[in-house]
Amino acid sequence: MDxxxxxxxxxxPLEQALARAARHLDAEPAxxxxxxxxxxxxxxxxPPAELIAxxxxxxxxxxxxxxxxxxxxxxxxxxMPAVLWELAQAAGDAGDTAHAIATLERLTRxxxxxxxxxxxxxxxxxxxGRAEQAWRADLSGVHASSRDRTLxxxxxxxxxxxxxxxxxxxxxxNDPPAIRLLxxxxxxxxxxxxxxxxxxxxxxxxxxxxxxxxxxxxxLLQNNRLPEALTHAEFLTASPLAxxxxxxxxxxxxxxxxxxxxxLILYERLLATKPDQPQVWQNLGHALKTLGxxxxxxQAYRQAVTHQPTMGEAWWSLANLKTVTLDxxxxxxxxxxxxxxxxxxxxxxxxxxxxxxSLGKAQEDAKAHEAAFGHxxxxxxxxxxxxxxxxxxFAAEVQAASATFTAPFLATCGxxxxxxxxxxxxxxxxxxxxxxxxxxxxxxxxxxxxxELPEMMIIASRLQSRVDEGEFPDFHAMVASLAPADxxxxxxxxxxxxxxxxxxxxxxxxxxxPNNWQHVGLIHQILPNAKIIDARRHPMGCCFSGWKxxxxxxxxxxxxxxDIGLYYRAYVDHMAAIDAALPGRIHRVIYDRMVADTPDxxxxxxxxLHLPFExxxxxxxxxxxxxxxxxxxxxxxxxxxxxxxxxxxxxxxxGPLEQALGPALTDWRGAAP
Numbered sequence: 001m002d003x004x005x006x007x008x009x010x011x012x013p014l015e016q017a018l019a020r021a022a023r024h025l026d027a028e029p030a031x032x033x034x035x036x037x038x039x040x041x042x043x044x045x046x047p048p049a050e051l052i053a054x055x056x057x058x059x060x061x062x063x064x065x066x067x068x069x070x071x072x073x074x075x076x077x078x079x080m081p082a083v084l085w086e087l088a089q090a091a092g093d094a095g096d097t098a099h100a101i102a103t104l105e106r107l108t109r110x111x112x113x114x115x116x117x118x119x120x121x122x123x124x125x126x127x128x129g130r131a132e133q134a135w136r137a138d139l140s141g142v143h144a145s146s147r148d149r150t151l152x153x154x155x156x157x158x159x160x161x162x163x164x165x166x167x168x169x170x171x172x173x174n175d176p177p178a179i180r181l182l183x184x185x186x187x188x189x190x191x192x193x194x195x196x197x198x199x200x201x202x203x204x205x206x207x208x209x210x211x212x213x214x215x216x217x218x219x220l221l222q223n224n225r226l227p228e229a230l231t232h233a234e235f236l237t238a239s240p241l242a243x244x245x246x247x248x249x250x251x252x253x254x255x256x257x258x259x260x261x262x263x264l265i266l267y268e269r270l271l272a273t274k275p276d277q278p279q280v281w282q283n284l285g286h287a288l289k290t291l292g293x294x295x296x297x298x299q300a301y302r303q304a305v306t307h308q309p310t311m312g313e314a315w316w317s318l319a320n321l322k323t324v325t326l327d328x329x330x331x332x333x334x335x336x337x338x339x340x341x342x343x344x345x346x347x348x349x350x351x352x353x354x355x356x357x358s359l360g361k362a363q364e365d366a367k368a369h370e371a372a373f374g375h376x377x378x379x380x381x382x383x384x385x386x387x388x389x390x391x392x393x394f395a396a397e398v399q400a401a402s403a404t405f406t407a408p409f410l411a412t413c414g415x416x417x418x419x420x421x422x423x424x425x426x427x428x429x430x431x432x433x434x435x436x437x438x439x440x441x442x443x444x445x446x447x448x449x450x451x452e453l454p455e456m457m458i459i460a461s462r463l464q465s466r467v468d469e470g471e472f473p474d475f476h477a478m479v480a481s482l483a484p485a486d487x488x489x490x491x492x493x494x495x496x497x498x499x500x501x502x503x504x505x506x507x508x509x510x511x512x513x514p515n516n517w518q519h520v521g522l523i524h525q526i527l528p529n530a531k532i533i534d535a536r537r538h539p540m541g542c543c544f545s546g547w548k549x550x551x552x553x554x555x556x557x558x559x560x561x562x563d564i565g566l567y568y569r570a571y572v573d574h575m576a577a578i579d580a581a582l583p584g585r586i587h588r589v590i591y592d593r594m595v596a597d598t599p600d601x602x603x604x605x606x607x608x609l610h611l612p613f614e615x616x617x618x619x620x621x622x623x624x625x626x627x628x629x630x631x632x633x634x635x636x637x638x639x640x641x642x643x644x645x646x647x648x649x650x651x652x653x654x655g656p657l658e659q660a661l662g663p664a665l666t667d668w669r670g671a672a673p
Contacts (some may be wrong), residue, residue: 014043029059032415047077049066058139063093074103081111082364088117092124094470099126108140115144118174119206122500126207133238133359137206138176145177154178158185176206187219197221210239210246217249221256224454226500229253242354244270251283252553256624258451258501260287278308285317298324310337312354316550321360326362334359350439353382357550364548376548377653380559389556392567397464398518400475402577405521409480410581413525416484420528421424423498424510424609425456427517429568431545432553434535440510440602443616450635452513455494458521459526491526508609515554517571520578524585531609534575539568539661539668544647544654579670585654588670592644643662 004177017039024032028472033056039049050073057066067090069084077083084107089098099206111117117143124501125134133412145151150169157166166185170178183198196219204211213232218228233250236243247270251263267284271277297320304314315334319326326334341355356379363372370394424441426434442449468582472478482490502509518525520532536542543565546558557567580585587608602617615623647654658665 014039014046018048018052020377021049023051025055025059029056032056033060047073047080047083051080051083051086058086058090058093063090066090067094067099078106079110079135081114081588082112085117088120088124088575090121097124097127097480101128108137110220112140113144113147115141115148115177116175118144122206122208132240135208137212138439139241142177142205142209142211145175148177151177154181154185154451158188158406161349163189176202176209176497179205180209182211184215192223196223207235208239209402210236210640211245213352214246214249221253221266224497226253226257230257245273245472248280257504259489260290263287264291273552275303276307278304278311278314278572280610281307282314282317285314289317289321294321296325297321304543305333309333310336310341310348310351312351312358314315315358316354319358320549325365326536330367331359331362331379334362349382349386353379353386354550355379356382357548360548364646364649366593371625373650373653379550380547383550384559384563385555387559388437389559389563391557391563392544394557395566395570399428401518401521402574404476404479405524405578405581407581407671409476409539410524414484415528416482416487417526418488418490418495418496419529420527421531422495422508423527423530424508424515424533425516425530426510426512426533426535427520427534428514429537429542429546429571430514430551431549432514432535432537432542433594434512434514436591436594437533437535437589437605438510439620440605440617441510443620443622444606444611444614445616446507446611448502448504448506450509450511451496453498453501453511454513455465455515456511456516456519456523457496459490459494463522479522480523485528489661494527508611517575521581524582528656532586532587533605533608534670535591536588536670537667538644539565539572539664540654541644542591542645543568543657543661544650547657561654561657562660565662568668569661569664571672572668576670590669595644627664 013499017035021035021039024035033053035339036049036053036056040046040053043049049067054066054070054073057063057069070090074083074087079145084103088100088103088107090104091097101121101124104117104124108114108117108121116605122134122137122141125131125137150173154169157163163185167182170182170185172374173179173182180202181196183195184197185200186192187195194465196216199212199216199219202209203216204590206212213236217232217236218230220226220232230250230253231255236246237250239246245657247266251266253258254263254266264287267280267287270280271284281300285297285304288297288300289293298318300301301314301321302317304311305318308314314584315330315337318324338352338355338359341352345352356375357437360372360379362377363369378573424447426437426441428434438449441447464475466472467475467478471482498509498511514535517534523530523532538544543561546555546595547561547564549558557563587605589601589605599618603613606613606617
């Protein structure tokens with residue numbers, strides 16, 4: 001049994017006795033207290049022994065006794081950081097927040113590089129209602145942690161791709177900067193759930209940790225948890241650092257929520273303060289375009305490229321206003337921009353491919369079709385090197401879905417799913433007329449247009465992950481495992497997740513995510529009364545239009561003529577399989593028929609949806625709702641016919657597309673609607 005009986009005033013035995021007592025603090029604080037008191041009886045008032053005794057008292061829950069003795073000790077040992085640290089914690093434990101704050105302020109003045117002192121100070125300042133000072137203390141803690149050797153080594157390992165080593169260096173750490181860094185390590189691994197849990201914990205521990213909250217907003221956006229993202233983004237805008245980037249982040253959340261007006265106000269405020277911000281001008285242009293203010297959007301994009309002529313995305317945003325024609329002067333500036341970017345081609349690929357798409361559009365408008373194709377081709381080839389798309393693997397996934405959702409299989413499933421008839425899904429390929437269909441339907445008094453909602457794809461991806469992770473041997477087994485209650489829960493989840501996008505209270509809403517054609521079988525299973533519209537266009541016109549269009553996100557199959565042809569072919573085959581399994585379940589809108597006989601096609605569409613005919617659906621271009629897709633300007637005019645056969649001008653170079661389409665080139669119309 002340890003004893004301090006041999007302790008004397010000689011250094012070595014005393015040090016040994018102190019070390020023995022200290023070793024018991026965490027596991028046996030009563031023993032540590034007993035041994036410290038023995039030392040104090042022999043060396044009265046010895047500061048290290050008194051400190052151990054006070055630490056033991058704290059661990060034993062004797063907060064007032066620890067506080068009283070530490071306060072006395074601190075009067076003679078005011079330059080001893082460990083004493084001040086223990087005193088601050090004891091004061092907090094005893095409920096004396098003011099004393100804790102005063103002690104921590106003294107400690108942080110003496111030791112400003114100790115992050116823990118700042119974070120604890122922030123906690124007590126927050127308890128005292130001194131919110132801004134607490135926020136600043138958290139920021140000081142973050143600044144102090146920037147010199148933490150362990151954190152720096154972990155971050156270096158993470159950035160080098162050695163995530164295991166990065167995580168190992170953080171073992172045992174539970175301070176906010178370490179927790180946030182661990183969250184990023186999990187995010188880079190693809191473990192989004194754990195990343196969110198950790199970053200949320202870091203923000204909970206240090207609410208003034210702005211960089212952690214910024215990261216949390218971005219993680220929430222990636223998970224489409226938009227209301228939570230907005231709450232945190234709004235919190236950030238109150239930061240004492242007054243960083244303009246936080247207004248931009250909040251605006252991006254508002255855009256995702258469909259609040260273009262709110263985002264526009266923020267952009268205009270930022271530009272009023274500092275007009276030479278090309279990125280903000282571009283963002284303003286996006287908001288104005290979505291709201292239908294085309295001339296103002298053009299002016300905003302022009303401002304962006306005036307401030308930064310090499311800003312490829314701003315040029316593409318201008319070119320992507322389909323009703324705008326770029327002139328010879330614009331072409332000259334863009335060509336010069338490409339030349340300027342050439343020495344930095346590897347790091348400026350985003351600008352370069354955007355410029356090629358923009359020059360393609362400008363040359364096409366000038367009827368220089370060979371030059372236009374050359375720019376489109378270079379832009380697509382460069383973009384294709386930056387994305388992942390495996391056409392073979394995708395085709396296999398689609399074939400698995402087709403083989404699963406057969407008539408016999410669906411018959412064995414019986415009833416199930418959420419009975420709500422609220423959603424109207426518009427599916428197909430991009431540039432197939434889906435925005436036109438959406439605009440027509442959203443002009444109806446009972447239908448609300450939203451946007452391309454990712455919720456169904458999120459649900460489908462989560463289900464597919466159960467196959468990928470080995471829970472089920474294949475897609476069919478996973479779908480077959482879904483009981484009626486599971487399908488009900490999934491349908492209700494979809495409605496819950498999309499509710500944030502519904503603002504009008506109308507009984508029906510549109511989900512215009514075109515890629516949902518891959519999931520029509522699942523939609524039928526979990527939302528059996530939802531309506532599904534298949535917007536379809538001639539394969540050459542549709543695929544060429546998609547290929548020459550750069551999409552802000554997703555649609556990785558569009559940057560190669562063979563890839564997009566194979567994708568269209570898989571789509572036609574799958575929808576034919578669904579038609580066979582569920583005759584009449586899908587209503588097909590053929591774009592050229594809609595153009596040729598709009599009243600009759602609109603009447604057929606509304607009849608399928610069991611909606612009364614309304615004249616406003618024929619005057620859809622008067623609808624002032626926000627439209628975010630590439631066709632936003634076209635649907636603000638009467639039926640747009642100019643693009644039906646544009647692909648023919650490029651026919652000499654479209655051989656790979658024609659070959660990839662195969663039988664879909666002639667059999668593309670499918671079953672009659």
